[in-house]
Amino acid sequence: MAAERTAGRPAGLEPAVPPAGEMHEAIVEFADDAILSKDREGIITSWNPGAERMYGYSAEEAIGQPISILIPEHRSGEERRILAQILAGESVSHYETERVTKDGRMLTVSLSISPIRDESGEVIRAAVIARDVTVSQRSQALASRLQGITAALSKEITPESATEVLLEQGVWGLGADAGAIGLVDSERAEVQLVGATGHSREGLAGWERFPLDSDVPMSVAIRSGEAIWTQTPEELQERFPALSANQIRFAALAVIPLAVQGVSFGAISLSFKKPQHFGLQERGFLVAAAQQAAHAMERTRLYQAERAARERLSFLADASELLSRSLDLDATMGQLAELAVGRMADWCGIDLLDDTGELKSVAVAHADPERVRLARELRERYPIDADGEQGVPQVIRTGRSELYPEVTDEMLAAGARDEEHLRLIRELGLISGMVVPLMARGKALGAVTFASAESGRRYDRDDLDLAEDLARRAALAADNASLFRREHEAAVTLQRSLLPQSLPVVDGLQFAARYEPAAPGLEVGGDWYEVVAADDGAVRMTIGDVAGRGIRAASVMGRIRPALRAYVLDGRRPAEAVERLDRLIKDGEGQEMTTLFHLHFDPDTTTAEYVRAGHPPALLRRPDGTVVELDGGGTPPLGVLDRIEFCTHSVEVPPGSLLLLYTDGLIERRDVDLTRGLARLKDALARSPVQPDECLQFLADEFSAEAIPDDVAMLAMTTRGA
Secondary structure, three states: OHHHOOOOOOOOOOOOOOOHHHHHHHHHHHOOOEEEEEEOOOEEEEEOHHHHHHHOOOHHHHOOOEHHHHOOHHHOOHHHHHHHHHHOOOOEEEEEEEEEOOOOOEEEEEEEEEEEEOOOOOEEEEEEEEEEOHHHHHHHHHHHHHHHHHHHHHOOOOHHHHHHHHHHHHHHHHOOOEEEEEEEOOOOOEEEEEEEEOOOHHHHOOOOEEEOOOOOHHHHHHHHOOOEEEOOHHHHHHHOOOOOHHHOOOOEEEEEEEEEOOEEEEEEEEEEOOOOOOOHHHHHHHHHHHHHHHHHHHHHHHHHHHHHHHHHHHHHHHHHHHHHHOOOHHHHHHHHHHHHEOOOEOEEEEEEEOOOOOEEEEEEEEOOHHHHHHHHHHHHHOOOOOOOOOOHHHHHHHOOOEEEOOOOHHHHHHHOOOHHHHHHHHHOOOOEEEEEEEEEOOEEEEEEEEEEOOOOOOOOHHHHHHHHHHHHHHHHHHHHHHHHHHHHHHHHHHHHHHOOOOOOOOOOEEEEEEEEOOOOOOOOOEEEEEEEEOOOOOEEEEEEEEOOOHHHHHHHHHHHHHHHHHHHHOOOOHHHHHHHHHHHHHHOOOOOOEEEEEEEEEOOOOEEEEEEEOOOOEEEEOOOOOEEEEOOOOEOOEOOOOOOOOOOEEEEOOOOOEEEEEOHHHOOEOOEOHHHHHHHHHHHHHHOOOOHHHHHHHHHHHHOOOOOOOOEEEEEEEEOOO
């Protein structure tokens, strides 16, 4: 007995060892692989349970059948080559190919085939072991496709391009026949389709936008954050009764939400023409692809948001710089409307309330001038109804903006006054719009209208915030311009009232004077002129410029002009009169620098004496047409230095001469040297008419083509014989 034991084990407890034949049968019976045999003609001679599970045929159905029942048509001929190799005594190891099951499914299998010999060594059969590698290959393929999707998405920087990649890769990756992606709007009220492939136009009709709270697969997937899988039309109809039978055009549907940090912002749907079985691998692949897409789209969204923020700041900076350039309200609003076109709108219109409360269109802009003419024609033929319950009048009344994400034809028809009005409105091609108020110091000054057309842009809350920000800046500029205009008008009125209302009549002499305020948007200065005729026949001509702007400069001028006139009437010679005026200015409360050119002309001697205190030289056109400058060395401006020696200079003014006194606004231009401006004036004076009033009109026309940056005063005199 001791000899029959195994070391360490009591006798009688040895394991039973089955014979080799029985062990072989057990292995074949319980193997997961398909194990079968076939004869030299390719007829199946044995069939284990693993083969039944893999291929779907029972042993009774398979044995006696040709092995070709397992071979797909596109693999025909493959079996003959393999069988010839086996009959030649060779083996086949790990040969990957395809086989078809009883129910028509295609499998990827790995075959190992060995020859079986009889006692004489002749090959009589072949033993086949088949392993189903479909799942592992599918896993590898899906992993490779997921890697491809991830790599492709990583390169995209816009939501649109990320959408295209996800549709293309996702539809191709699972063999879907159609796909669509929907994203939730900023208000989380609607789902908007942003991309689709494989769907007909009719199939997508009515699904461009739909409520997020509706009972349809994409809305439910987004709200719940869970994927939806329906494998047959009946299952889809049963699960979503809100869908009518004619809306179901595909047999199977998969809808996977797009989410970041647990918040769904959209979904991708994949549709299949045939009933589809969504296995764990397919589901995992789609969910993983959707996650990658969601993160990629969120990244592109953040990139676009950052880019949009930079563009917004750039746009607002450009707008602020434009608004600060000028106080000419109408011109500035026109430039602002043009700036908005292309940056945030296809159309931009600005309406302001005038001093009487009437609504006035100050700007209409579009990239196409013909479209602008159409809009103006529309406004002229159909003025805005001041009592309208929406649009510009309502926004001005309430101070609240209006946002129209979509301008429908029903809205246009409701706002049209007649068929012709509706036709013209339709020609504008409006898609979306915003109307924002221009509010300053709690008061509505007007409204700005932004509209999209050709671009197809749809405005949202972010666009409205930008429009309101721009409107606040524009309103402040408009209010400042309005305040300036009123002060400007008051200063001009005061300025004109302080200037001589008429010029003296002197035998043998002719006078003309002209005062032009600065270009619109610039403040009034302190330019002035004076002509005094003495009893002895001599005349005193003065032109001056008080430093500073606005009403203050005008009021200073109103104090010094009559003072100089008094000194002249008191018989003071030019240097003495100017010296006394200098003392008066320095003794005043608001000491202001003043330049002037003061001239004493005696017609009997045809001689003129003059003092030039920091002022541009007068010009004398002699009878022969030559123009000379009365520069005389000059003296510093008045009201600046404690001690000044005022120099007097004399010049011959022959009969037939033309004398011109002027302020620096006539020749001073930005980025232009004064000597060039003076040369232009001398040339123009040489060509001007002889009569003083006609001469000044000629000079005003000559220099008014450009924006004059300062007030201009001109005083002209001709002598007998001119």
